[in-house]
Structure formats: structure tokens, C-alpha cells
Amino acid sequence: MYKRNYRNTEDAISILGFGCMRLPKINPDRPEIDEVAAQALFDYAFEHGINYFDTAFNYHQRLSEPFVGKALKKYPRDQFYLASKMPGFLVKEEKDVDEIFEKQLENCQVDYFDFYLCHAISDESFKVYDDCNIMEHLLKRRADGQIRHLGFSFHGSPEKLEELVERYDWDFVQLQLNYVDWNVQNAKRQYEILDAHGLPCIVMEPLRGGTLAVLCDEAAAVLRESEPDKSLASWGLRYAATLPNVLTVLSGMSAMDQVADNICTMENFEPLSESEMALVNKAGDIFTKTKTIPCTGCRYCMDCPSGVEIPGLFKLYNEYMLGEDKNDFVNGYKALGPEKQESQCTACDQCTEHCPQSIDVPEALKKVTALAEKLL
Ligand code: SF4
Ligand code: SF4
Structure with missing residues (x-):
């Protein structure tokens, strides 16, 4: 596997990282992990x-960390790099910080994290870090060796990113970066800020929650004509890894064919050539112009107080817009039932505030209504 060294250290990190938020599940509607299948991956x-x-404290409704701890226990501790995250959004008072951190060490069956992140920082969400002195605790953990590298995952504006990277002595930052978000979500500007500050970038959502592994017919044709044997996912992974300041590209893998295909792409990684880069950008432009809702399925907007299954509805909408079957939409929509459909929405805007993609959820739900009225 192709590896990159963390700064000038001997920490050689695989260019493909395993994201543990979409592990195989026993029942697709439940968080429980299919541990036999996940261990095989x-x-x-x-x-x-x-x-x-x-991993992270809240992935799989708090079941990811315990599984990851169990699954990696068989491997020597110095042969893998483990990352987890402080859920600032769950911290109500200062004492919660140490309680959560200790629980995470216990969950993961380790006595240190190689990489530790403040989770899902946006323009507003760092406030709790000040209010509850979270950074003081994390910096002490780093000084004590329980955190080897301290960073944060970020979903905010370039201005906030600049402010944060100058405020603390960070070791790395994790960004949502892919060939659609490079322009749509300011990923280019954010990457440049990290580069200018000498901070390694870890990439999350290189395939935008899987949507770039599907694309739409017209965009997919651009890439398939060039390399019929390569998966669409392979273009997205190579795009992210072509950036020289990227340390590793995370993929939230849930099936063996994904793991095998991603490894095939990255084990002898080749950066995109200029002509390949032009093709990817062309496919991305076509894709962006299609009428999808840019939801990654992260579920940070949930739970809706009125019971609306927001990411599920957007997924149904996007799949239909990407050329999926009408019956899939109709069946999926009916299966949700009236209590989870968008008709329950009171436009309270609670979800919009939490959406890292800045989706105006009530407005986007109107598109779902229009589609449902057309198809039902
Ligand atoms: S705006 Fe609608 S969908 Fe969003 S949390 Fe409020 S009721 Fe739920
Ligand atoms: S609407 Fe936003 S917060 Fe909710 S799942 Fe989609 S991307 Fe995530």
C-alpha cells in the first residue's frame, strides 16, 4: 500500500484510510454492526x-468505537494508527470532557489515540470548546501522550478555518474534499489555508457520501469512455490523493467489493495526470448541474422533533434524480410512512443549523414533495 509520512516523522500512513461510520449492519434500519462481516473487511x-x-464516539449510535477496539485488538498496537473524535456537541459541562475521553479509551481498548479530532467543527460549534474549556483538557492529554496528534474535522467557512488554525497549535485538520466540493463547498480555499500553515490534510467524504461512486449517466460516461475498467469511485479517491498535502483519504467502506476496489486503486497509487484531471473536473461540473440535493447522509440534522426522516427522503430523491427506478422512490417513500414524510415538517429550521452542507432543509423538502406528487 502506498504510504505518506506524517510531516518528517517515521509515521507512515496508508494513503487509504478506513472510515468506520458506515460499517456493514445486521439490519439496514438499525445501528447494530454485523461484526463478522465488518471484521472480515x-x-x-x-x-x-x-x-x-x-472512528468517532457517536458513529453507529456509539457502537463503532467498541467494535473497532475489539476488531483491532488482534493486531500489534504499533502497527495501526487509530483516530477518534471528541463529540463537543454532547458536552454540557466541563466534567463531561474527561468522562467522554476515558470512555473512548475504554471503548477502543487502547491507552492512546494516534490522531484525535474535535468533531464536526463549524462556524458556530466551537463555542462549547470555549465555554467548557475543552481545549485545555485535550492539550493536556496530548502533553501526557494520550493524544499523539491533535486536530479537528471541519465543516465551516474559510474565515473560521483561518481563525482556528491560528489560535491553537494543531497537528492536522480533516476536511471534506472531493472534485465537486473543491469549488461548491470552498474545499480549494480550505486546502490552501492548511497548506499555507503547514498542516497536513486528512480527507473525508472523497466520494461525497457515495454519490461520486454513482454520479449521473452523462458525467459517468465522461470517465468510463476514458477508462472503461476503472470504477467511478477510483477517480474520486485518486483526485483527493493527488493533492500533495493530503496525508490519507478516508473511505467509509461497508462491503468487501468496495474495500477490494479501493485497495486496488490506492495500493500502487498514481496521481491524476493533467488530462485525467480535466476529465474529472468535466464530470464534476456535469454532476453538479444535475438537480440533486447535496446531502451526504451524515445525519447531523437528526433527530427532527417532528419525526421527519430527512436524510432518508433526500437519499430517495437523489437516487431517483440519478436515474434510479420510479418504483424505488415510490416504495421507499411509502415505506417511511406519513409520520416520517416531509409533510410533518413545521419549518422550525433546527436541522438546517446542524447541516454541514448548508442545505436549507425545509426548502429542499419541498423538492421531495414535488417529486412525490409527480410520481405517486
Ligand atoms: S425544519 Fe422541518 S425537517 Fe427540519 S427539524 Fe424542523 S420540522 Fe424537522
Ligand atoms: S441534510 Fe445535511 S445534516 Fe442532514 S444528513 Fe443531509 S447533509 Fe447531513
Whole structure:
């Protein structure tokens, strides 16, 4: 597996990292992990050189960390890099910080994290870090060796990013970066800020929650004509890894065919050539112009107080808009039932405030209504 060294250290990180937020599940509607299937993915990944595993306190409704701890226990601690995250959004008072951190060490069955992040920082969400002295606790953990590298995952504006990177002595930052968000979500500007500050960039959502592994017919044709044997996902991973300040590209893998395909792409990684880069940008432009709702399925907007299944509705909408079957939309929409459909929305805007993609959720739900009225 192709690796990059963290700054000038001997920490050699696989260019493909294993994101542990979409592990195989026993029941698609429940958070419980299919541990046999997930362990098989981890074992295959580890045997093929993936050595970076990224989990978080709240992934799989708090079941990801305990699984990751169990699954990696069989491997020597110095042969993998483990990342987890402080859920600032769950911190109500200062004492919560140490309680959560200790619980995370216990969950993961480790006595240190290689990479530790303040989770999902946006323009507003850093306030709790000040109010509850979270950074003081995390900096002490780093000084004590329980955090080797301290960073944050970011979903805000370039201005806020600039402010934060200058405020603390960070070791890295995790950005949502892919060939659609490079322009649409200011990823280019954010990457440049990290580069200027000498901060390594870890990439999340290189395939935008899987949508760039599907694209739309017209955009997909641009890439398939050039390389019929390569998956659409491979273009997205190579795009992110072509940026020289990227340390690793995370992929939230949930099936063996994804793991195998991603490893095939990254084990002998080749940066995109100029002509390949032009093709990817062309496909991205076509895709962006299609009428999808840019939801990544992260579920930060949930739970809706009125019961609306926001990401599920957007997924149904996007799949239909990407050329999926009418029946899939109709069946999926009916399966949600009236209590989870967008008709329950009171436009309270609670969800919009939490959406890292800045989706105006009530407005976007109107598109779902229009589609449902057309198809039902
Ligand atoms: S705006 Fe609508 S969908 Fe969003 S939280 Fe409020 S009721 Fe739920
Ligand atoms: S609407 Fe926004 S917060 Fe909710 S799942 Fe989609 S991207 Fe995430």
C-alpha cells in the first residue's frame, strides 16, 4: 500500500484510510454492526496495508468505537494508527470532557489515540470548546501522550478555518474534499489555508457520501469512455490523493467489493495526470448541474422533533434524480410512512443549523414533495 509520512516523522500512513461510520449492519434500519462481516473487511484491509482507522464516539449510535477496539485488538498496537473524535456537541459541562475521553479509551481498548479530532467543527460549534474549556483538557492529554496528534474535522467557512488554525497549535485538520466540493463547498480555499500553515490534510467524504461512486449517466460516461475498467469511485479517491498535502483519504467502506476496489486503486497509487484531471473536473461540473440535493447522509440534522426522516427522503430523491427506478422512490417513500414524510415538517429550521452542507432543509423538502406528487 502506498504510504505518506506524517510531516518528517517515521509515521507512515496508508494513503487509504478506513472510515468506520458506515460499517456493514445486521439490519439496514438499525445501528447494530454485523461484526463478522465488518471484521472480515478490517482483516482484508489490514492484510493489504491499510493502517489508518477512523472512528468517532457517536458513529453507529456509539457502537463503532467498541467494535473497532475489539476488531483491532488482534493486531500489534504499533502497527495501526487509530483516530477518534471528541463529540463537543454532547458536552454540557466541563466534567463531561474527561468522562467522554476515558470512555473512548475504554471503548477502543487502547491507552492512546494516534490522531484525535474535535468533531464536526463549524462556524458556530466551537463555542462549547470555549465555554467548557475543552481545549485545555485535550492539550493536556496530548502533553501526557494520550493524544499523539491533535486536530479537528471541519465543516465551516474559510474565515473560521483561518481563525482556528491560528489560535491553537494543531497537528492536522480533516476536511471534506472531493472534485465537486473543491469549488461548491470552498474545499480549494480550505486546502490552501492548511497548506499555507503547514498542516497536513486528512480527507473525508472523497466520494461525497457515495454519490461520486454513482454520479449521473452523462458525467459517468465522461470517465468510463476514458477508462472503461476503472470504477467511478477510483477517480474520486485518486483526485483527493493527488493533492500533495493530503496525508490519507478516508473511505467509509461497508462491503468487501468496495474495500477490494479501493485497495486496488490506492495500493500502487498514481496521481491524476493533467488530462485525467480535466476529465474529472468535466464530470464534476456535469454532476453538479444535475438537480440533486447535496446531502451526504451524515445525519447531523437528526433527530427532527417532528419525526421527519430527512436524510432518508433526500437519499430517495437523489437516487431517483440519478436515474434510479420510479418504483424505488415510490416504495421507499411509502415505506417511511406519513409520520416520517416531509409533510410533518413545521419549518422550525433546527436541522438546517446542524447541516454541514448548508442545505436549507425545509426548502429542499419541498423538492421531495414535488417529486412525490409527480410520481405517486
Ligand atoms: S425544519 Fe422541518 S425537517 Fe427540519 S427539524 Fe424542523 S420540522 Fe424537522
Ligand atoms: S441534510 Fe445535511 S445534516 Fe442532514 S444528513 Fe443531509 S447533509 Fe447531513
